[in-house]
Amino acid sequence: MDDTLEDLFAVIEDRKETLPEDSYTASLFTHEKGENAVLEKLGEETTELVLAAKDDDDEEIAYEAADIVYHLLVLLSMKGMDLEDLEGELESRR
Numbered sequence: 001m002d003d004t005l006e007d008l009f010a011v012i013e014d015r016k017e018t019l020p021e022d023s024y025t026a027s028l029f030t031h032e033k034g035e036n037a038v039l040e041k042l043g044e045e046t047t048e049l050v051l052a053a054k055d056d057d058d059e060e061i062a063y064e065a066a067d068i069v070y071h072l073l074v075l076l077s078m079k080g081m082d083l084e085d086l087e088g089e090l091e092s093r094r
């Protein structure tokens with residue numbers, strides 16, 4: 001799991017730097033309202049996650065959780081933060 005998150009974050013950072021035209025991630029960095037789009041997605045997906053949990057729909061829970069994690073990592077990158085910021089906070093709570 002650690003590697004998966006690190007690999008995904010590295011791809012996001014790469015898209016931010018290279019801005020390929022066909023990249024959804026790059027579009028979030030280039031669009032004027034990209035940050036708002038990410039925040040809206042996080043809100044929508046969190047609601048969808050709650051509904052999936054209420055329905056005991058494991059497949060849907062995993063799907064929505066993955067959407068949330070992806071958009072959360074994009075948000076961290078937009079803010080100039082990285083996985084270490086998240087890990088540092090989690091570590092401080094142990």
Ligand SMILES: N=c1c2ncn([C@@H]3O[C@H](COP(=O)(O)OP(=O)(O)OP(=O)(O)O)[C@@H](O)[C@H]3O)c2ncn1[C@@H]1O[C@H](COP(=O)(O)O)[C@@H](O)[C@H]1O
Binds near residue numbers: 022041067
């Ligand atoms: N993990 C993701 C990821 N999760 C979601 N999305 C995109 O986020 C957008 C919104 O997701 P949603 O599920 O909300 O969209 P939706 O299908 O309309 O679903 P609902 O709104 O109906 O729930 C869609 O275009 C998804 O393709 C993602 N796009 C990219 N990634 C990762 O980022 C990498 C780079 O992707 P590109 O930047 O597109 O090259 C990919 O290889 C993936 O690993």
